[in-house]
Amino acid sequence: MEALTDHRQKPEIPAAVFPKALLMLWLCRLRSFNALHLVGRRGAGRRFLRHAMPSADQMAANSELLDLSEMRAILGRMYKRLVRNKVLLPLRGHRLAVVDGHEINCSYDRCCPQCQQRELTVNGQKRIQYYHRAVVFQLVGPGFRFLLDFELLLPHDDEGSAALRLIQRVLTTYPRCFDILLGDGLYPQARLFKLLRRHGKHALVVLKDERRDVLKDARGLFGPKPHRTFRVGPTAYQCWDVEDLDSWDSFSEKVRVVRSLETTTVTQRKNRRKVQRQQTSEWVWVTTLPAAEVPTASVVLFGHERWRIENEGFNELCNHWHANHYFHHHPTSITALWLMLFIAHALFYCFLRNLKPCRRQGLPVYIWALLILAEFMAPLMSSA
Ligand SMILES: [Zn+2]
Secondary structure (H helix, E strand, C coil): CCCCCCCCCCCEEEEEEEEHHHHHHCCHHHHHHHHHHHHHCCHHHHHHHHHCCCHHHHHHHHHHCCCCCHHHHHHHHHHHHHCCCCCCCCEEEEEEEEEEEEEEECCCCCCCCEEEEEEEEEEEEEEEEEEEEEEEEEECCCCEEEEEEEEECCCCCCCCHHHHHHHHHHHHHHCCCCCEEEEECCCCCCHHHHHHHCCCCCEEECCCCCCCCCHHHHHHHCCCCCEEEEEEECEEEEEEEEEHHHHHCCCCCEEEEEEEEEEEEEEEEEEEEEEEEEEEEEEEEEEEECCCCHHHHHHHHHHHHHHHHHHHHHHHHHHHHCCCCCCCCHHHHHHHHEEEEEEEHHHHHHHHHHHCHHHHCCCCHHHHHHHHHHHHHHHHHHHH
């Protein structure tokens, strides 16, 4: 944090105070810069900053000037430490990464020059809605996941273009951080597959557009009998696996399509009685992974790891870390806050990992978040 560059002419407050204050904002899971100003005035907050807490206006103005490349470098150093300490491990011998898009917030009134916009009909009237959307890159390992980078969409960007910039930056900076990239139904794009193959990486993405030739061809080859069946816990898997499909015109390599029909027996309560019901879901993925290297069951397992970014990424960040609003509506500020959120998120889970198991057991994660806030708030409560 001390190394972050200060671009201001005559700084009244040392540059290192601002990123530290942002880290405190996320560790305490506060909703605004005003709340941060209150919590950081004295006690643990003041000791943590080694300086008086800047006002909400100072925080907002300075968040526009933060050096994003240096914040990304902090995340890079954390990534390397997590790998060295064997916290972030491969899954079945492969390093997995997930890329996905997320809409942060929207408004009819407030906008900035970088806002994306769309026309909506509200009560019969056409209105322009302004919003920001971003793409997030997450590394996924057994027992730990790490949010590594973030890219805000430009005003006329589509998610694929922003994802391409993000993946290109990650590949340049950390060429060995992943082998397989996972993505949802928006990512079977030739430009993404070509970029990954140029760097010797593989793609494994959801294929759900029934109009695509490669899916039509694969469905014709699947046949009625599954190629592989297996069971994991309460779920029975019937899988079809077809290789060497060349019907993707814009991508010259042959691809593989895997279909998984998954049946899970769930117990539900109906009229005070337990009733067992079967739920079936179908998944289809397209991948460049060769069958000789990665068997069908591993493709299905990896494919489902994509949900980590939905369940343990965006849902958690928005519902428990208050990331679904703008602390300050400015593109640099939004990116800086999300990058600092990734740092705080990783620190928090490393802290939980290092707790003695006897202390960790039985307490939900949010209790530890409340305890951190209480530590900062205690001096304020005692003086009230
Ligand atoms: Zn904006």
